[in-house]
Amino acid sequence: MSHNSKEIAIRDYYATSFDIKGLERVIDFKTFRSREFGFASLDNKFFRNISFENPSALNDFLVDRTPLHAYVGAVYDNPPTRQSPIHTLGWLGHELVFDIDLNEYDVVRNYICTCQGADQLCNRCWQLITLAINIIDETLRLDFGMEDIVWIFSGRRGVHGWVTDSSGFNLTQEQRMSIIDYLTVIHGEEETARVENRKSLPEDFRKRVEYNVFRAFLTDIKRKDLLNVGLTPSRASNIISLIKRQEGKIDEPVFREFNINLARTNKYDEILRRWVPRIDHKVTIDTRRLLRLPLSIHGKTGRIARILSTQEILNFNPEKEPSIYRNIVE
Amino acid sequence: MSLPNWFILQSPPNLNIEIREWKQLALHRVKLLENLPSNPSQVIRDYFPTHEDSLDETYEQYRLGAYLLRLVAATNRSLEAWLIESEGDLFERLYFDRTTPDQKRAIFRRVFGEQNVMEYEEFKNSKDESKNVILAKLYNDYIAGLRRGASRDFLICIHFSQVPWMISNRKGYLRKGWVVSNENSFRGSLKKAFEKSLQVEIERNQNLLGVREEIDEAVQELEQQLAKHTQIRSRFSSDDLEGSLLHNHPEIFPPCMIYISTELESTRRLTHTKRLQLGFFLKRVGMSVDEQLNYWFEKSIDNVNISYNEFLRTSGYQIRHLYGLEGGKKDYNVPKCSTIATSYFCPFIHLDPESLHEFLTENHLTKAHSVEISPTLIDRLVEESSKDPTSCCTKYFSYIYNRTPYRKIVHPLQWVRISSKIIGIYNVGNQEPKEETKGETQ
Numbered sequence: 211m212s213h214n215s216k217e218i219a220i221r222d223y224y225a226t227s228f229d230i231k232g233l234e235r236v237i238d239f240k241t242f243r244s245r246e247f248g249f250a251s252l253d254n255k256f257f258r259n260i261s262f263e264n265p266s267a268l269n270d271f272l273v274d275r276t277p278l279h280a281y282v283g284a285v286y287d288n289p290p291t292r293q294s295p296i297h298t299l300g301w302l303g304h305e306l307v308f309d310i311d312l313n314e315y316d317v318v319r320n321y322i323c324t325c326q327g328a329d330q331l332c333n334r335c336w337q338l339i340t341l342a343i344n345i346i347d348e349t350l351r352l353d354f355g356m357e358d359i360v361w362i363f364s365g366r367r368g369v370h371g372w373v374t375d376s377s378g379f380n381l382t383q384e385q386r387m388s389i390i391d392y393l394t395v396i397h398g399e400e401e402t403a404r405v406e407n408r409k410s411l412p413e414d415f416r417k418r419v420e421y422n423v424f425r426a427f428l429t430d431i432k433r434k435d436l437l438n439v440g441l442t443p444s445r446a447s448n449i450i451s452l453i454k455r456q457e458g459k460i461d462e463p464v465f466r467e468f469n470i471n472l473a474r475t476n477k478y479d480e481i482l483r484r485w486v487p488r489i490d491h492k493v494t495i496d497t498r499r500l501l502r503l504p505l506s507i508h509g510k511t512g513r514i515a516r517i518l519s520t521q522e523i524l525n526f527n528p529e530k531e532p533s534i535y536r537n538i539v540e
Numbered sequence: 541m542s543l544p545n546w547f548i549l550q551s552p553p554n555l556n557i558e559i560r561e562w563k564q565l566a567l568h569r570v571k572l573l574e575n576l577p578s579n580p581s582q583v584i585r586d587y588f589p590t591h592e593d594s595l596d597e598t599y600e601q602y603r604l605g606a607y608l609l610r611l612v613a614a615t616n617r618s619l620e621a622w623l624i625e626s627e628g629d630l631f632e633r634l635y636f637d638r639t640t641p642d643q644k645r646a647i648f649r650r651v652f653g654e655q656n657v658m659e660y661e662e663f664k665n666s667k668d669e670s671k672n673v674i675l676a677k678l679y680n681d682y683i684a685g686l687r688r689g690a691s692r693d694f695l696i697c698i699h700f701s702q703v704p705w706m707i708s709n710r711k712g713y714l715r716k717g718w719v720v721s722n723e724n725s726f727r728g729s730l731k732k733a734f735e736k737s738l739q740v741e742i743e744r745n746q747n748l749l750g751v752r753e754e755i756d757e758a759v760q761e762l763e764q765q766l767a768k769h770t771q772i773r774s775r776f777s778s779d780d781l782e783g784s785l786l787h788n789h790p791e792i793f794p795p796c797m798i799y800i801s802t803e804l805e806s807t808r809r810l811t812h813t814k815r816l817q818l819g820f821f822l823k824r825v826g827m828s829v830d831e832q833l834n835y836w837f838e839k840s841i842d843n844v845n846i847s848y849n850e851f852l853r854t855s856g857y858q859i860r861h862l863y864g865l866e867g868g869k870k871d872y873n874v875p876k877c878s879t880i881a882t883s884y885f886c887p888f889i890h891l892d893p894e895s896l897h898e899f900l901t902e903n904h905l906t907k908a909h910s911v912e913i914s915p916t917l918i919d920r921l922v923e924e925s926s927k928d929p930t931s932c933c934t935k936y937f938s939y940i941y942n943r944t945p946y947r948k949i950v951h952p953l954q955w956v957r958i959s960s961k962i963i964g965i966y967n968v969g970n971q972e973p974k975e976e977t978k979g980e981t982q
Contacts, residue, residue: 352715352716353714353715353716353717354700354714354716354717355667355700355715355716355717355718356717377701377717381701384704385700385701385704385707387704387708388700388704388705388707388708389707391707391708391709392707392708392710392714410710411710412710412713412714413674414674414715415710
């Protein structure tokens with residue numbers, strides 16, 4: 211695809227479909243002037259330390275310069291510019307953000323589906339993302355008392371969760387790190403990562419993780435998968451027939467039956483290791499990080515980093531997301 | 541609810557005072573802080589006899605001294621580090637010994653901020669949590685504690701942002717952004733928050749300099765006087781143990797490191813994990829990479845018949861790796877006790893009862909401190925060792941140094957930090973360790 215045709219498609223999107231007002235759901239326009247933005251140009255040169263007087267100036271910039279990627283960063287005590295870059299300014303705040311990307315799951319994805327490589331994904335492996343959203347969202351609301359959480363498709367293989375509560379905005383790196391520690395159930399990225407001791411997890415949180423993980427695991431489960439996690443043939447058949455009787459619905463009795471049986475095997479850690487959320491820690495902890503601008507285009511896929519509603523999260527299929535490049539004919 | 545009169549972070553005291561007298565009060569405070577590590581109980585008894593109102597004037601003088609010291613600390617970063625650490629230790633002790641539950645509540649509000657502290661009932665009602673089963677269980681446990689005699693304990697709720705350590709370690713019950721727990725479990729975080737508040741106060745005090753010439757002069761004089769002070773100067777840099785040459789003083793090493801280094805001395809050979817554990821530790825107590833290369837070259841049997849250059853080429857890689865100079869170039873820390881328990885060597889876990897008994901009865905620590913621990917106490921430690929090794933280690937610390945740490949020993953460097961304070965090794969680079977204080981009987 212030539213630069214020229216990409217440029218036309220990107221300009222067309224920012225000039226006709228992009229609604230800058232939608233951004234206000236994620237970032238506060240009152241501090242817009244002193245917020246950092248960054249861009250990658252069509253020839254993949256990267257620029258940061260850029261700020262705009264107001265949202266419409268950003269909109270004009272996007273139409274005029276047609277960047278391949280657009281990013282948004284923290285708020286500072288003065289507008290960032292090339293002459294006064296962010297390291298010379300006082301940091302005022304950054305929304306608390308969680309990045310969940312299928313890349314982080316590559317070592318365990320083969321247990322869940324047959325997708326291979328960075329470019330393949332399916333409904334089944336996207337379940338890992340949905341599961342992570344469910345656990346993180348519920349934990350942030352119930353345990354941390356955060357209310358305004360917006361989930362945004364990253365445009366490719368993941369989602370970004372933006373906590374827009376004012377309480378999250380001023381958190382220090384240490385405080386952000388503590389939230390990550392709280393949410394971390396497995397230590398390490400590899401396939402054999404250590405799973406946190408069951409007893410060290412708070413009761414509410416552990417039940418939430420188990421319920422979500424087991425529900426995802428049992429959805430469309432085959433008998434051989436149950437045998438693989440150490441269940442005896444008769445117990446596996448019992449669970450399969452119980453699920454069938456309930457027309458595939460995984461509810462409390464199924465969950466309980468499975469949990470009791472799982473306790474007899476040593477596969478608890480194995481299941482958790484494959485399914486629990488794998489958050490990119492650096493994104494959450496780094497308070498000066500640039501993140502994809504919500505509602506902007508992912509330059510590689512041409513898909514829009516759009517805000518997902520609660521209903522959409524459950525049935526979202528990234529493969530079905532339209533690309534602005536779809537109509538380009540070379 | 542009012543703050544206790546010894547608490548220094550409260551409204552500025554009456555500054556209508558002679559400068560010379562004020563300076564004396566500051567020096568008096570320095571002496572108090574200096575004496576604290578070697579004999580805390582005595583210091584508290586001597587300086588803070590009771591919390592009667594008749595002593596208000598004395599305590600106001602203490603606060604005046606502390607106030608001037610903060611001004612001095614604002615001019616010298618190293619002095620600031622010393623002051624924050626020392627005042628933190630004093631705060632912890634006084635909070636523990638001299639505070640009523642109401643005063644504790646007031647301290648929580650002052651240190652964490654009014655908006656970050658809630659009473660249990662207030663939390664339950666405002667957050668609509670009256671039907672929360674876990675919360676009810678917490679409350680029942682608290683009531684049971686009261687019946688058992690823990691009358692000074694109480695439930696309190698702190699906003700999660702103020703207690704990141706507790707969030708990371710999932711301590712307390714986190715609900716709707718608040719950590720609900722008993723007062724006792726917040727103590728570590730409270731001390732850290734106190735030190736942070738003190739630092740903020742010191743920074744704020746900078747504004748007061750340059751207003752009155754005579755105060756500036758007094759501050760300058762005191763700063764020069766204290767900068768020459770050996771104990772303070774040597775503890776200026778930071779609370780990090782690195783660079784402090786503590787590795788020359790095995791009498792302050794924790795039992796695990798004593799055991800490993802003794803084993804190396806006698807067998808001249810260690811397993812890989814023990815080598816790593818000792819290597820990380822020696823690095824963090826100030827041994828340079830060259831010194832450690834020498835150390836292993838001299839101690840280890842594997843190096844017999846090879847030249848130092850050959851050693852540098854082969855085993856040297858591992859040692860440089862510890863310092864982050866090779867491979868992934870990571871600056872490793874000493875593993876904490878829980879990691880040591882599972883992956884390294886802890887005598888309380890990994891020695892059989894008989895060997896543990898023998899080791900605890902006589903080792904470098906008992907010899908260096910001329911301590912004889914009664915066999916009954918050792919038996920008890922051996923019996924409990926597998927159930928709760930960190931508690932046993934803490935108890936063993938109290939037998940060796942005749943002082944009970946405020947918190948459980950959970951990290952080898954924590955042992956070193958406290959023991960070095962007790963026996964007065966601050967500037968070990970050019971100072972011999974003092975004799976340990978003769979204390980209460982065991």
